[in-house]
Amino acid sequence: MGRRGGAGRRPGLRPRRGFPPPPARSRLAGRRAGRRAGGPAMIEAIIREAFKTPLEKLGLYEDDVVIDLEKPRDRSHGDLSTNLALSLAKPLGRRPRELAGELAAGLEFDKDLVESVEIAGPGFINFRLGRPYHIGRLLALWSGAALAEIRSGGGKRINVEFISANPTGPLNVVSARAGAFGMTLCRLLEAVGYDAHSEYYVNDAGRQVTLLGASLRANYLQLRGRPFLFPEGGYEGRYLEIMASELLDQDSAAIQLAAKAFDNESFQRVTAPEGNAEDWCALPEDESVRCFAKYALMKILGWQRETCQRFGLRFDTWYFESELHETKRIERTLDALRKSDRLFEQEGALWFRSTAFGDEKDRVLVRADGEPTYFLADLAYHHHKHQRGFEYAIDYWGPDHHGYILRMQGGMRALGVEEGWLEVEILQHVTFLEDGRPITMSKRKGQFVTMDALMDEVGADVAKFFFLTRKPNSHLEFDLDLARAESSENPVYYVKYAHARICSVLRNAVAAGVAIGEPTAAGLAGLTHESEWNLVRELIRLPQIVTVAAQAREPHRLTGWVVELAGLFHQFYHQCKIIDPEAPQLTDSRLMLCQLTRLVIAKVLELIGVDAPEHMGEKD
RNA sequence: GCGCCCGUAGCUCAGUUGGAUAGAGCAGUGGACUUCUAAUCCACAGGUCGCAGGUUCGAGUCCUGCCGGGCGUGCCA
Numbered sequence: 001m002g003r004r005g006g007a008g009r010r011p012g013l014r015p016r017r018g019f020p021p022p023p024a025r026s027r028l029a030g031r032r033a034g035r036r037a038g039g040p041a042m043i044e045a046i047i048r049e050a051f052k053t054p055l056e057k058l059g060l061y062e063d064d065v066v067i068d069l070e071k072p073r074d075r076s077h078g079d080l081s082t083n084l085a086l087s088l089a090k091p092l093g094r095r096p097r098e099l100a101g102e103l104a105a106g107l108e109f110d111k112d113l114v115e116s117v118e119i120a121g122p123g124f125i126n127f128r129l130g131r132p133y134h135i136g137r138l139l140a141l142w143s144g145a146a147l148a149e150i151r152s153g154g155g156k157r158i159n160v161e162f163i164s165a166n167p168t169g170p171l172n173v174v175s176a177r178a179g180a181f182g183m184t185l186c187r188l189l190e191a192v193g194y195d196a197h198s199e200y201y202v203n204d205a206g207r208q209v210t211l212l213g214a215s216l217r218a219n220y221l222q223l224r225g226r227p228f229l230f231p232e233g234g235y236e237g238r239y240l241e242i243m244a245s246e247l248l249d250q251d252s253a254a255i256q257l258a259a260k261a262f263d264n265e266s267f268q269r270v271t272a273p274e275g276n277a278e279d280w281c282a283l284p285e286d287e288s289v290r291c292f293a294k295y296a297l298m299k300i301l302g303w304q305r306e307t308c309q310r311f312g313l314r315f316d317t318w319y320f321e322s323e324l325h326e327t328k329r330i331e332r333t334l335d336a337l338r339k340s341d342r343l344f345e346q347e348g349a350l351w352f353r354s355t356a357f358g359d360e361k362d363r364v365l366v367r368a369d370g371e372p373t374y375f376l377a378d379l380a381y382h383h384h385k386h387q388r389g390f391e392y393a394i395d396y397w398g399p400d401h402h403g404y405i406l407r408m409q410g411g412m413r414a415l416g417v418e419e420g421w422l423e424v425e426i427l428q429h430v431t432f433l434e435d436g437r438p439i440t441m442s443k444r445k446g447q448f449v450t451m452d453a454l455m456d457e458v459g460a461d462v463a464k465f466f467f468l469t470r471k472p473n474s475h476l477e478f479d480l481d482l483a484r485a486e487s488s489e490n491p492v493y494y495v496k497y498a499h500a501r502i503c504s505v506l507r508n509a510v511a512a513g514v515a516i517g518e519p520t521a522a523g524l525a526g527l528t529h530e531s532e533w534n535l536v537r538e539l540i541r542l543p544q545i546v547t548v549a550a551q552a553r554e555p556h557r558l559t560g561w562v563v564e565l566a567g568l569f570h571q572f573y574h575q576c577k578i579i580d581p582e583a584p585q586l587t588d589s590r591l592m593l594c595q596l597t598r599l600v601i602a603k604v605l606e607l608i609g610v611d612a613p614e615h616m617g618e619k620d
Numbered sequence: 621g622c623g624c625c626c627g628u629a630g631c632u633c634a635g636u637u638g639g640a641u642a643g644a645g646c647a648g649u650g651g652a653c654u655u656c657u658a659a660u661c662c663a664c665a666g667g668u669c670g671c672a673g674g675u676u677c678g679a680g681u682c683c684u685g686c687c688g689g690g691c692g693u694g695c696c697a
Contacts, residue, residue: 068638068639070636070639071636072639072640073635073636073639073640073642073643074640074641077640081639081640083638083639083677083678086639086677086678087677089677090676090677096677120640121639121640122639122640122677122678123677124639124640166697203697206696206697207696207697208696208697347695348695349695350695351695359623360622360623360693361693363695364694364695365695366695367695368695369695371695373695373696373697374696374697377697399624399625399690399691399692400691400692401692402623402624402625402691402692403623403624403691403692403693404692405624406623426624426625426691428625428626428690428691429690429691433632436631469632469633469634470632470633470634471634473625473626474625474626474633475625475626475690476632477631477632477633479632479646482632482646485659486659489645489646489659490659491645493659494645494659494660496659497657497659497660498660500657500659501656501657501659501660504656504657505656505657507656508656508657509656512656541636544636545636548636548637552637556634557634557636560633560634560635560644563644563645564634564644567644567661570660570661571660571661571662573656573657573660573661574652574660574661574662575661577655577656578656579656580656615657616657616659617659
């Protein structure tokens with residue numbers, strides 16, 4: 001994760017060869033986007049180019065020097081800044097400020113693009129970009145060109161797997177956070193030009209499914225008043241009791257109904273067992289359990305799929321573990337692994353030497369009883385995923401699985417898959433707070449265990465937004481009181497309100513007979529107020545925000561940024577009268593700014609899967 | 621013990637991949653509705669960035685070692 005090794009950062013002078021290696025995450029290469037059409041990369045290229053002459057005067061060539069350009073934190077420092085003089089000072093044995101002066105003196109720019117160059121602080125060279133540049137970016141935003149520039153992925157396919165919950169019960173809130181991240185990451189990857197493929201892996205083959213079937217069967221037999229034995233470690237959730245009583249009351253009607261939900265191609269593997277529950281009971285025990293398991297699986301997958309749908313999740317593929325077994329992929333993967341020379345036998349089991357890949361101990365692939373482990377099945381699954389032609393695979397896992405990363409990645413390497421192909425993002429736990437206290441998530445009592453209950457409580461939009469406010473690797477404290485509040489403290493409503501407010505202003509304009517024109521350079525040139533320009537400078541960052549969020553796999557950057565953006569709009573709204581009959585030109589300009597802001601907020605909300613309303617509901 | 625993650629304002633967290641005076645929301649205090657939606661805005665106050673070293677012109681950010689918290693560490697899935 002962004003590990004760079006301790007090699008220390010290079011000074012201004014670029015070493016001759018082979019160093020530094022690109023950071024692991026730079027493969028999306030978003031930095032090179034936007035080179036055409038006046039994008040940010042073009043401006044940066046122009047500035048770098050301008051340094052050529054002054055650098056040559058110092059006896060340096062472009063290729064020898066790394067020119068970092070970045071947006072200063074403090075706006076008074078301009079739009080772009082470089083530390084070039086600071087980093088060159090040491091190797092050249094010069095004083096930074098003096099050097100900065102010399103460098104800056106030799107720079108020449110088109111004033112429309114770079115308005116001014118200043119030396120500041122210890123030796124930074126700051127650039128202020130011209131208004132025509134900003135206006136150009138706004139127009140590119142409006143036309144869609146600005147977002148087209150960052151589509152640098154070349155349509156390469158990336159598989160994003162998330163949730164993949166065991167099909168043994170309703171989805172819980174842990175899955176909800178994974179859903180929010182996974183789906184948003186897919187949309188982000190699409191936005192930067194990849195072909196993102198969402199996938200859900202269904203563990204429908206292991207012992208747990210048998211256990212599920214046995215648990216349901218026990219519940220059913222109990223309701224029937226027949227002798228039953230509840231399986232050890234079986235599933236005790238109330239949902240199985242309900243499922244059993246449904247079978248009892250409706251029997252084949254319930255079965256048909258459940259089966260109908262999977263009446264389509266992508267779920268061919270999900271079918272109803274033959275006969276009805278009474279028939280199943282008459283079968284030998286293992287047969288009987290299989291039938292109950294098949295039915296339970298069908299029901300639960302139906303719930304899970306419905307819950308996902310309600311949460312706005314769409315999966316391109318539901319991949320069934322049972323398919324791996326039926327198509328002999330487990331054996332095939334095992335054969336491929338044997339060729340890697342990383343397997344050995346010990347105490348009757350077959351092991352994988354994962355320590356060769358940094359794991360702390362070696363892992364079993366096939367148990368002494370001949371059964372493949374979950375690890376092997378997972379390797380076979382990912383092996384197949386690779387064979388299906390994905391450029392990269394990104395998995396979202398729960399915190400309890402982080403110990404599996406090294407062995408999985410090691411296994412993939414042993415299968416001949418290129419390093420870095422499988423990327424694993426760990427999502428940390430969620431704690432729910434009510435009255436400022438954490439609520440216990442006991443499966444018995446907890447009312448917020450399921451994802452559906454959470455949506456009932458706070459709504460899908462609020463839940464999604466909240467899940468995306470912290471980085472994946474941080475624990476999330478989910479304040480239910482805040483999430484329920486339809487008020488200013490709730491960031492979701494803060495942002496939605498900004499959007500609705502703009503829509504309202506636009507409606508008022510129409511009602512007042514003011515024409516709303518498309519943004520134009522001449523119109524936008526009318527913007528002069530500080531709060532207008534604070535907004536402008538932020539709006540044009542959208543492509544960069546999207547790029548970084550996608551590259552760094554950090555969808556949470558979107559929520560933070562859009563809250564900030566909404567704030568800038570609210571400030572502008574308070575400081576500037578938008579519709580002013582006394583000033584038709586200015587009204588025109590400001591309505592353009594409103595439209596652009598609406599566009600950007602709507603785009604970000606679309607990425608995180610939250611509705612952008614035109615009206616807010618009535619206040620209570 | 622070992623591995624991974626986290627430690628920033630009273631609370632919950634950002635921090636643009638090493639930059640300039642560390643930011644926001646909530647909580648606190650005080651203001652702004654004759655006004656395009658006050659679901660909003662403005663102001664004040666709040667800090668030894670867990671501790672100690674190191675690398676660097678420059679560290680919340682990178683390295684090492686401690687301290688504190690979470691999770692993991694099965695021939696389970």
